[in-house]
Amino acid sequence: xxxxxxxxxxxxxxxxxxxxxxxxxxxxxxxxxxxxxxxxxxxxxxxxxxxxxxxxxxxxxxxxxxxxxxxxxxxxxxxxxxxxxxxxxxxxxxxxxxxxxxxxxxxxxxxxxxxxxxxxxxxxxxxxxxxxxxxxxxxxxxxxxxxxxxxxxxxxxxxxxxxxxxxxxxxxxxxxxxxxxxxxxxxxxxxxxxxxxxxxxxxxxxxxxxxxxxxxxxxxxxxxxxxxxxxxxxxxxxxxxxxxxxxxxxxxxxxxxxxxxxxxxxxxxxxxxxxxxxxxxxxxxxxxxxxxxxxxxxxxxxxxxxxxxxxxxxxxxxxxxxxxxxxxxxxxxxxxxxxxxxxxxxxxxxxxxxxxxxxxxxxxxxxxxxxxxxxxxxxxxxxx
Ligand code: NZQ
Ligand code: ZN
Numbered sequence: 001x002x003x004x005x006x007x008x009x010x011x012x013x014x015x016x017x018x019x020x021x022x023x024x025x026x027x028x029x030x031x032x033x034x035x036x037x038x039x040x041x042x043x044x045x046x047x048x049x050x051x052x053x054x055x056x057x058x059x060x061x062x063x064x065x066x067x068x069x070x071x072x073x074x075x076x077x078x079x080x081x082x083x084x085x086x087x088x089x090x091x092x093x094x095x096x097x098x099x100x101x102x103x104x105x106x107x108x109x110x111x112x113x114x115x116x117x118x119x120x121x122x123x124x125x126x127x128x129x130x131x132x133x134x135x136x137x138x139x140x141x142x143x144x145x146x147x148x149x150x151x152x153x154x155x156x157x158x159x160x161x162x163x164x165x166x167x168x169x170x171x172x173x174x175x176x177x178x179x180x181x182x183x184x185x186x187x188x189x190x191x192x193x194x195x196x197x198x199x200x201x202x203x204x205x206x207x208x209x210x211x212x213x214x215x216x217x218x219x220x221x222x223x224x225x226x227x228x229x230x231x232x233x234x235x236x237x238x239x240x241x242x243x244x245x246x247x248x249x250x251x252x253x254x255x256x257x258x259x260x261x262x263x264x265x266x267x268x269x270x271x272x273x274x275x276x277x278x279x280x281x282x283x284x285x286x287x288x289x290x291x292x293x294x295x296x297x298x299x300x301x302x303x304x305x306x307x308x309x310x311x312x313x314x315x316x317x318x319x320x321x322x323x324x325x326x327x328x329x330x331x332x333x334x335x336x337x338x339x340x341x342x343x344x345x346x347x348x349x350x351x352x353x354x355x356x357x358x359x360x361x362x363x364x365x366x367x368x369x370x371x372x373x374x375x376x377x378x379x380x381x382x383x384x
């Protein structure tokens with residue numbers, strides 16, 4: 001196991017009815033900016049629960065943060081925060097609202113324009129405090145330090161990470177997920193699954209705790225994911241999916257182990273160019289990447305095949321083939337297609353994608369830095 005230092009400062013407040021805790025979680029006297037998306041929280045009653053809980057606080061609102069949150073929209077919120085001297089941000093929504101709010105919190109305290117954070121031209125020193133009410137289990141953003149922001153005008157989707165944007169708290173009420181369209185539940189389960197894979201499917205470093213935790217999270221998602229689609233109001237199923245998604249990317253299973261993240265890096269280009277949902281891009285890239293990298297990931301692929309899927313064939317190559325097909329079949333079972341063509345993208349899109357990958361300088365992806373442009377091209381080609 002590698003050396004590591006781990007601290008996750010986000011308080012998790014989990015369970016039915018817990019939005020009522022908001023009044024105690026946000027310091028009295030704060031000037032709060034409530035940020036949200038396209039209005040789902042108004043239809044499912046979450047907005048009302050939040051406002052009821054914040055009766056004694058001053059609350060301003062910023063709505064309209066879109067999926068794959070846009071720099072252009074968020075810049076308006078940054079201006080509002082500065083003009084209104086906001087001192088606490090409350091994000092209510094899915095990963096896009098929370099990520100967008102992390103950007104707002106950091107950009108509001110920056111002298112130059114916030115896009116410099118994404119281009120790595122400005123260093124974050126501090127951010128406004130933020131908390132969240134998560135409505136879509138998927139990204140893990142509710143208790144991590146990451147955010148992914150899209151700039152429509154240049155078709156760029158870039159990420160940043162800084163400890164100052166860990167949410168101070170995250171309220172996770174599984175009931176607020178009942179109103180999710182099936183497609184978003186599918187996306188969430190696939191995203192969480194791939195988060196575990198990015199931190200697990202690399203090479204062994206004798207990190208038994210991280211490995212067994214990761215394998216258990218994968219199994220929970222395999223077992224509960226389809227149930228979440230078939231029994232949309234099963235509280236226990238939703239609770240397990242929600243907690244699994246948080247645990248998948250709160251840093252815990254990633255400490256002391258190598259990490260990959262090439263599936264995400266390549267997947268972001270698919271969203272930037274064609275607007276595919278984040279999880280759709282992962283379902284396309286991961287099976288192709290597993291196949292392409294089967295030699296360097298061999299030991300972990302065999303461990304995954306046996307411990308997660310119970311595949312015990314004599315022939316290791318067949319075991320790996322089956323583990324890859326089972327993974328693909330799981331995504332398909334969750335209703336997320338795994339081929340570019342299934343989204344109407346022809347083979348020629350590989351060239352466009354590669355131009356994007358090269359423009360971002362993504363020449364050394366993966367846990368060994370060996371996913372160069374040729375390998376990325378092979379992965380996209382295999383995903384057609
Ligand atoms: O905008 P509203 O009206 O709220 O509707 C949203 C949106 O249309 C809807 N929704 C959310 N909760 C709902 C609901 N509809 C009904 N009932 C509810 N309870 O769902 C739609 C999608 O929401 P979005 O926030 O975009 O989805 P998700 O949580 O999957 O977030 C995706 C974003 O997170 C980034 C992705 O790249 C993408 O931009 N990621 C962030 C990560 C992080 N910060 O650590 C890691 C991930 O790998 C990922 O990259
Ligand atoms: Zn993801």
